[in-house]
Amino acid sequence: MLPVITSWEQGAWIALDILLVALLIYQVLIMIRGTRAVPMLVGLTVLALIFYFARIGELTTLNWVVSRVLPYVVFALIVVFQSEIRHVLADLGRRLTFLRTGSSGEGDSYDDIVLAANLFSQHQTGALIVIEREIGLRTHIESGVPLDARLSYDLLATIFRPSAPLHDGAVIVQKDRIAAAACFLPLSMNPLLSTQLGTRHRAGIGITEETDAIAVICSEETGAISFAVGGRMERDLTVEQLRERLGSELRRHITPVSLPTPIPQSVDDDNGVSLESPLAEPQRKSSPGSAGEPRI
Numbered sequence: 001m002l003p004v005i006t007s008w009e010q011g012a013w014i015a016l017d018i019l020l021v022a023l024l025i026y027q028v029l030i031m032i033r034g035t036r037a038v039p040m041l042v043g044l045t046v047l048a049l050i051f052y053f054a055r056i057g058e059l060t061t062l063n064w065v066v067s068r069v070l071p072y073v074v075f076a077l078i079v080v081f082q083s084e085i086r087h088v089l090a091d092l093g094r095r096l097t098f099l100r101t102g103s104s105g106e107g108d109s110y111d112d113i114v115l116a117a118n119l120f121s122q123h124q125t126g127a128l129i130v131i132e133r134e135i136g137l138r139t140h141i142e143s144g145v146p147l148d149a150r151l152s153y154d155l156l157a158t159i160f161r162p163s164a165p166l167h168d169g170a171v172i173v174q175k176d177r178i179a180a181a182a183c184f185l186p187l188s189m190n191p192l193l194s195t196q197l198g199t200r201h202r203a204g205i206g207i208t209e210e211t212d213a214i215a216v217i218c219s220e221e222t223g224a225i226s227f228a229v230g231g232r233m234e235r236d237l238t239v240e241q242l243r244e245r246l247g248s249e250l251r252r253h254i255t256p257v258s259l260p261t262p263i264p265q266s267v268d269d270d271n272g273v274s275l276e277s278p279l280a281e282p283q284r285k286s287s288p289g290s291a292g293e294p295r296i
Contacts, residue, residue, distance in 0.1 A: 040080060090135050090212045110246050113173070116156035117216055117225050118239045126220030127160040128170040128200050130185070131250075135211040137179075141172050144183030151176050170203065170215075186210060190231070204228045214249055216242065 051070070054062040078085065113129055120127045130137065145166055149155060151173055159181050160167045169182035187199065188206035197205075204215035209231035217226040217233075227234045227245050237245065 044077075086210065093134060110151075110173075110250065111243075112151055112153040112156065113216060114239060114243050114246065115153045116160075117218055117242055119153075119157055120160060120218035121223045121225050121239075124220060124223040125160055125162065125218060126167075126200055127156075127216075127218040128185075128204055129156070129173060129216040130170050130183075130204070130207055131173045131214040131216075131246075132175075132179070133212045133214065133250075135213065137172050137174075137207075137211065137213060140170075140183050140185055140207070141180040144169055144172070144180035146180045147178050149178050151178050170207075188231070201226060201228075201233065205231060205233050208232075214246070216246075 050062075051066045053059075054066055057063075110131070113131075116127070116129075119125070130140075155178060156171065158164060159171060159178075166181040170185050171181045172179045172183050185203040186206040186209075187202045188209055190205065190209070193202065193205065198219075198221075200220070201217050204217040204226070205228050207213050208215055208228045212230075215228040217228065218224075219226070224235060225237045225239070225242055227237055227242060229245075229249055234245070
């Protein structure tokens with residue numbers, strides 16, 4: 001029996017109740033959109049309808065099974081949706097922290113990441129940069145080589161040089177410092193991901209599924225820049241789009257800077273100095289008389 005509204009105050013509370021429930025359902029649907037939880041949620045909805053008709057009908061056997069299984073459904077849902085529940089709780093905590101601290105956070109500038117991504121894109125250099133937020137990444141930092149160095153464009157270019165010993169794996173950034181390089185990250189097991197995605201992209205998505213971190217991925221094959229957050233990835237971003245996405249996710253304004261012009265490998269006419277990219281491999285100088293010696 002529906003409740004009878006006897007006053008405007010009671011009507012306001014009922015309207016607020018309905019609004020909060022609708023907002024909660026909307027936020028949950030937004031968070032699981034595009035994830036592996038969607039097909040599982042559809043399957044659970046079908047099972048719930050079957051259980052409902054079993055309860056109101058005269059299906060005695062099915063009703064008995066439902067009454068025995070239903071108490072364990074809650075635990076099964078926690079196991080099946082553990083990653084989604086962890087992501088929702090982390091997102092809620094991050095929002096509450098932002099409301100408490102406001103926009104008075106540190107004025108870190110991540111333009112070095114934008115500039116480095118532009119360099120990697122031009123030279124088709126594979127790179128994976130993870131930015132830590134509220135959830136700590138200590139476990140993943142300990143899997144790599146600790147650096148604790150100030151974040152800079154030059155350091156990122158040096159780390160991801162193809163001949164560098166630390167270019168494999170991910171770089172984890174904490175505020176304005178590079179915590180570690182060559183870190184191992186969990187791979188996403190989402191069956192909905194494209195089969196064209198390699199290990200680097202799956203690792204970038206995987207870390208954002210388990211934490212609230214941000215991942216910037218540069219493809220070694222195409223040079224395309226991708227941006228992953230919350231288990232979702234945006235591909236083929238321009239440098240300006242990457243700057244906007246970083247600014248929006250980090251909730252701070254990143255002042256645009258002029259991007260460097262690609263410099264081809266050539267010789268300066270004035271002083272004869274070779275101009276090369278920071279990612280170019282150093283050339284070995286051969287000693288006199290070694291031209292005819294056989295290579296070992």
